[in-house]
Amino acid sequence: MLQCIFLLSDSGEVMLEKQLTGHRVDRSICAWFWDQIITQGDSLKSVPVIASPTHYLFQVVREGITFLACTQVEMPPLMAVECLLLSLSRHCEAMLWVADVLSDYLDGLNEDLIKDNFVIVYELLDEMIDNGIPLTTEPNILREMIAPPNIVSKVLSVVTGNTSNMSNTLPGATSSCVPWRKTDLKHTSNDVYVDLVEEMDATINRFPVLNPLIFSFMLRDGTLVKCEIYGEVQVNSHLSGLPDLTLSFANPSVLNDVRVKKLKNTPIYVKPQLTSDAGTCRISVLVGIRNDPGKPIDSITVQFQLPPCVTSSDLSSNYGAVNVLADKTCSWTIGRIPKDKAPSMSGTLVLETGVERLHVFPTFQVGFRIMGVALSGLKIDKLDLLNLPSRPYKGFRALTRAGEFQVRS
């Protein structure tokens, strides 16, 4: 069971502490934790379970906020890490998504949002976890119990001075066997939208490789090491009551074990080329469409980490913006590929003194989005609705975006 949860800002400040059991955890543990982060670097940030001298710590980092939970006894770590903290952080995020109006200005979850709404966070935490064990985690119920902040209630609170966000009654869903749905849900609109969202994971080798292991030169230009598609069906329903929905696919045979689909090619190509000599490295990256999916590809980005031996870089592109961050991450935002020219980025990297040639090579991470196409070829056949008074409007949409799409140089 979890004993305590701390919310740390990205500078290590403890924003909030919530003791969950009678066995108090001193917040000095956070200082220890932050010391470790500072001394061991960021690699510790990605370890979800840390054994400190006194406690076991579970950490999840979301949007710069570290959720740190402590326990002293055996408990399923996934329960703590994945489910609890993630659902918690997701929930806080959702809770703190102020109205849509504000969402353009605020990025879901950030330090200020936590601080501004700390009372809600406390109330939430108290409701979600009792004695270190999850009590109510169903967002639907929580939303009814503790109203999320929104612009209307805020204005109201300024005007009327009434700040209550606690509901006075127990949500009916707590006793229902369908806890994720309100018992008597009523929507003014009567429609349901189905989105087929696919993510493409691919690993592509680009560079001619000398293969000492099999003792032959192999040109592995553009070899697809791995290419998979992972899909999700997202339903946005504004249907009242408790209808039964049945979704059927036109070609379910595409699905490989309801899991992932292996593909032979990718919609776009990224050709990086690096040549280095005498302390400088010439880099050029070409991006273009390989297999036209029939719909425009947008939000194309290419991102890579400059090798540690690079001291400075001078990169430019003929299309889109190139940005090199302080941590040597280089990102090239292309957006949509223009009709008239093929986007390319080129430039030189200056290596550390004493390093003649580059012997490590960065991996390029590619992002893109294609609206209206499911690259796997999966098609939704129909959506049957039962137990519904009137015929609703049904909408279908498909979307493919890059998942872990990487090109090795």
Added chain:
Amino acid sequence: MLTHFGATAESLGKASTMAFRIGTDAHLYDDPDDVSIAPLLDSKFDSEKCEALKRLLALIAQGFDVSNYFPQVVKNVASQSLEVKKLVYLYLLHYAEKRPNEALLSINYFQKDLGDPNPLVRAWALRTMAGIRLHVIAPLVLVAVGKCARDPSVYVRKCAATALPKLHDLRLEEHTAAIEEIVGMLLKDNSPGVVGAAAAAFASICPNNFSLIGRNYKRLCETLPDVEEWGQIVLIGILLRYVIAKHGLVGESLMLSSDTLEKPNTEKEDSEPHLAIRKPLTAPTLTYIADIISRSYLEGPDKYLSQLGNVNRDSLGLDGSCVTSAKSNDDVKILLQCTSPLLWSFNSAVVLAAAGVHWIMAPKEDILKIVKPLLFLLRSSSSSKYVVLCNIQVFAKAMPSLFSPYFEDFFISSFDSYQIKTLKLEILSSIATYSSISSIFQEFQDYIRDPDRRLAADTVAAMGLCAQRLPDVAKTCLEGLLFLALSESSNRDAASLGEEEIVLVQVIKSIMAIIKQDPPSHEKALVLHLFDEIGKLYAMAGIVSKRFLVMEIVKHDEIGWMVIVHLVRRLDSMCAPAARAMVIWMMGEYCNIGSLISKMIPTVVKYLARRFTLEAVETKLQIINACVKVLLRANVEDMSELQITVGYVLELAKSDLKYDVRDRARVLKNFLSHCVGLYDLEKVKDQTEFKDLTYVLAEYIFGGQTKVPSEPFSYRFYLPGSLSQIVLHAAPGYEPLPEPCSLVDDEDGHSLSHMQGTITGGVRVTDSEPNNIDDSDAMSGSLDEENTSDYSSRGSDSGSSGDGGNYNNASDSDENEEADTLISLSDGAPASRNNTEASVVNSSSGLMGFGELMSKKSLESWLNENPGSTQNSSDVDHGQRSLARISIKDIGQLVKPKSYTLLDPANGNGLSVDYRFSSEVSSISPQLVCLQVSFRNSSTEPMSNILFSEEESNQGSDSSDKSVSSSERISHGEVAKLVSMEEIGSLDPGQTTNRMLQVRFEHHLLPLKLVLSFNGRKQAVKLRPDIGYFIKPLPMDIETFSKKESQLPGMFEYVRRCIFTDHISQLNVKEDHSMMKDNFLLICEKLALKMLSNANLFLVSVEMPVAANLNDLSGLCLRFSGEILSNSIPCLITLTLKGTCCEPLEVSVKMNCEETVFGLNLLNRIVIFLAEPFP
């Protein structure tokens, strides 16, 4: 430029955020105390109260202590506004432990709220009431929980279930049965939500009370899919444990596969295990791992590893008797069926828990089911990915065939974190097969070029592992690695970066590992091929002159260890000392294999001799070793030349800066002087038996033992999905699977106990005379004896030397049956004798009267003397003596250990058994703890043949002995857990008898199960250990104490704080007719008494603060000492007080003990009982 712009954008964003913070609680968080909070709390308006509470909450969030508002906040519990209530509850729960007395004020409101028509209010009241953790109100909470467990609202029932662990946490032995009953009731609840919460309560309260599960097993399985995901995780674990305890392991499962496939398992372990490793993917190796895993799951790896040497499978209980079948056993079948759909749960923790059940229980061929769900989990967030991979790693090690078709899923992505990458590499190296290895190696090449050099090094290590698993690819690996080594070392520019070195070192390490395991001969073709390729590589890299290569290739006509040759040739360009050292080791080790190496040896040795002074220590040591090895195996023709070179090296080494190098040089020089001399001798008469011992030794040390050291399995296996598996040590509270078939059905249990009854029914009639007076006399007598022997030697004043006898007389003559009154009377005797103002003994309560009995004169003199004691040593002595007399001498007899109920009359057919820990130390073994058990017959019929015996289930006897290593078992004989007690022949109605019991607890926190037989029937009982009695007093004086204390700093020292309140009630009672100064004494006495009544300790000293304010207790310091019974490690305890007389005192308890775990547990125990209010 761009980053700069980014920064401005950010600040702009911040500014806009500020604008939108209006209407939120932002201002409260930023300036929580800009207005006075106290008046707001007393306001009439809910909104103002709310604001005040929010401000307090903000202060809590920021880490300030605002507990001083407690009284004002508590009042607001009565508010009708739910928001105010919630905020008050939040505050209350945060501080209740700190301010228990004020928290009590709120109880009435909770009671009222529990009757509220709104279920939300009822639930909150219950949650908070249970959450404030006060022993005083525990019975009230228990009643409330019982009521709420029958509440019509599901939510309230759920809260009742979660309240149970909180109650249990208070350690109320007397309520355990009631709590477990409620758990049982809630497990039967109709609502799945309640069942889930009840499962969580079950797991934390009584995880081994399987009878509760047994009754509902089928129903629980059926509701499992409907239970909330959190409940599912816990419930799956409980059901698994139950099935194993009831039916044992499944015969077809992986856990028992070793039995069916390879019976003589133990033999194989003894005989060369490296052989088994060399044959990869064969059944023996895998079953060996599976065997380790199943044993680890059942016993916990720590226990398993400790007895690795002498494993006896039969002791495990894995033999045929408790094996079941997944096909024929309904319970197993249901469990597997109901967990199967959960493998596709949305919640990854549920998937992992379900996968764990299948892993352990499913027949081997069905385990495949878990593969895809597990791989699917790799799509989830990186945090859970890490945990899942940790578990897959174990699965893959035990059953590579499960995951080997899916090797592509473990290819590394640049999106992964470093930890995930290394895990994936490890998994890849353990699931590689001959068909997949080429693709895996292709991937590895890409990883080696990764900018993160740690990853490159890990990849190289993984290659080494692959080669060891699949010997056929060893040569490919070797070639690849050699190429890497050569190119890495040629990257001289890069080698200046420290990062490059780790790769090179790892490369050499992997090469070494592969060479070690290779047979000392290769086929010719292979070597030729190797030469060819190396030649090509060299030519390509343009490193080596072609001429030399051609020469070498032509010359080679037998096995040549080209790899080593090439590495040695590249020595010059390798910078990392570790890498150099390893290459030199290889050269020395294999110096006589093949003609090529031996030919180049003299040159290489010369080269090393020349470079010797420039090398790092690590390398120097290896050079010396290699020199000796070379010399021992050298050909005759090279001998003289080598001797000179080696002699030169040794001379250099003898004057080295580092003593390690010098020492080794001297030793080896001695060796050599013998060996080399003998060398000629041996050459003459080859077969002579005459060999110098030194030579044999040298041969033994440096001889060609290229044998692979048998690799101990360093893996530690814990149950899948557990925290322990991630951190790789048993986390507190980790429990391995229960013993197979340890659970017997009720009806079976009866017949079994009956059988045992007849076996152990040896009649040993004891007289029924002794009653509690006798026994308490014996006990207190011994106590007294101990005390006098301790303190008279320390020169306490004459009055106390007669105490012992006096006391005994008093108690003998006394006819009062109440033990405590008896003690108080006897106590009064010495005190009144000393006392000039002898007061009348207050017989109603010995404890209350005690303070008045004290000599005021001596007290005053002590108080006056104390300030001087810091300057004058004789004064110190004096002061301490008087202190000692006051607090120890008299308290020793006031000590009254707490009594626990072992069996209450309701369960025991009228027999009630209580036990208390005795301060006596067992004379039989230090492992034993003495208990005083008192039996009382409260029924109307006489009882007979009352006897304790060890718990024995049908197969359990072996396994219960498991923890005792074999030697111990012999010394203890059959009574390892319990020194047999004299049987009580008969016990008349109303009669009470005491017995001394000596038991050995297996663990200082876990209860010991015993069987109490009486009237021919058996009753299982649980003895709960009290860590306070796992120690015995260790007499010492203050100097020794502080000396010892200074030897145990740092990690051996732990401090905890608690609040001590016992004295308050008494101070209030006697405030009117006693002087203020007595308060100090009273508190000291109270504290010491509390300590000594709950733990078997020696009071070393009491030190008073030199304070102007007589009411200020801060600085009062009590020291106790004890030593752990089992290993005689001393434990030093220091109590330091803070606060004033009439208020709760803050006690800081410091423990100095080498045995960290024990010390911490003891400290926790002390803190708990100190904070416990006086009954």
